[in-house]
Amino acid sequence: MYFIQPTRDIPYLDQVLDALPSVQMINIEDLDLYDPTIIAIADVADFLNHQWTLPTIVLAFEHEGAALAQAWQQGALAGWVWDHIPTNLQVALTKIDAQYKRNQDSRDLPSAADLQKRLLPNPIELHNYKVETFFQPSAYLSGDWYDYWKISDKEIMFYLADVSGHGVTSSLLTSWMAAFHGRSKTPRELIKKLNGMLVQENIEKHITMIAGILNLDTHVLKWSSAGHYPPAILFEPGLPARILNTSSFPLGLTEDLEVEEFEFTLNRYSRFVICSDGALEPFDGGLNEQLGQLVYHLQNQSFQAPDHVADDIAILSLRRIN
Incomplete structure (x- = not known):
């Protein structure tokens, strides 16, 4: 934490410095040399006169209430009176620092959300196939994720995953x-x-996932599920939708995870669709009713999510077009 040397005479300066934990004294003319994210303590007159961008706690005399109010309007983190600083100064400073960091994190969320979306895979051109996706976080950052990539000229690997919980930790796992x-x-x-x-990393989160590999020449699709709901859905022309139920555990619960692999041939104009459980949120009823409505809207290509959703939504579809 910095303490900016006042430019006017402060009778209580030594008393305040003695009460403060370790601080680094700096001069106003050197402000540009210091870390702009570290909190500074300064005289209110200097703060108003120089209007620096350091996060600042200002100190004022008792008769300078108007100056304190002006400093708050200009972004000061807190304001104290020179001869009436908080009794438990360390606790007060810790609370201000924690609140400042929380506010900074919140301001960074839009940029973090933009970065996360940029990490999603780019559209991919495939012979005889079209990859279609939908991605909508419930807040700024999503715990749902999908990815796909070519592992050879004729094979594509893909997955859709849902990390337990919401927020920054879940999004970091994606x-x-x-x-x-x-x-x-x-x-x-x-x-x-x-x-x-x-x-191995002992992260207290679990992840559900459906992963697969598609051979673009033979049209054989092999896939596995790790505790994921809703199940994968297969749409074939002229046939009822097939719900591909499986029974398995999510990732992160046990080292000895049993993983079963399934396969089928994706016929012409068929679609293999996987969704996160947030795709059920727009629909009413229990899980079975919600799943039925989701299948109906996916089959009729009429799925629409509301502008504001309670859970992250991710959908990945592989459509054979020839």
Whole structure:
């Protein structure tokens, strides 16, 4: 924490400095040399005269109430009277510092959200196939994630994951997955690898996931689920939608995760769709009723999420177009 040397005479200066924890004394003319994110303590007159951008706690004389009010309007974090500083100064400073950091984090959220969206995979051109996606966080940052990438000229790997909870920690895990899915060659291998790393790091979160690999020549799709709901859905022309139910545990609960692999051939004009559970939120009823409505709207390509949702939504669809 900085203490900016006052430019006017302050009778209580030594008393205040003795009461403060360790601070670094700096001069006004040197402000540009210091970290602009560290809180400074300064005389209110200097703060108003120089209008620096450092986060600042101002000190004023008892008759300078108007100056204190003006300082608050200009962004001062707090205002004290020179000869009536808080009794437990360390506690007061800790609270102000914590609140300042929370406010800074909140201001950074829009930028963080923009960065997270940029980490989503770019659109991809595939022979005979179209990849369609939907992504809508409930707040700034999402705990839902999808990714896809070519592992050869004729194969594409993909997954959709849902991290438990919301907020910054969950969103960081989505970035972690994007960075560490590695060189897996099968859905089972991908899930086992991510699970092992999650258990090893002892992160108190679990992740549900559906992962798959599609051969663009043979149209064989192999996929696995790790405790994910809603289940994958297969839409085929002229046939009822198939709900591909499985039974398995999420990632992060046990080192000995059993992962079953399934496969089928994706026929012409068929779609394989995976969603996060937030896709159920726009619909009323219990889980079965919500799932039925979701399937109906996906089949008729009429799914729409409200502007404000209670849970993150992610949808990934692989459509065979020839």
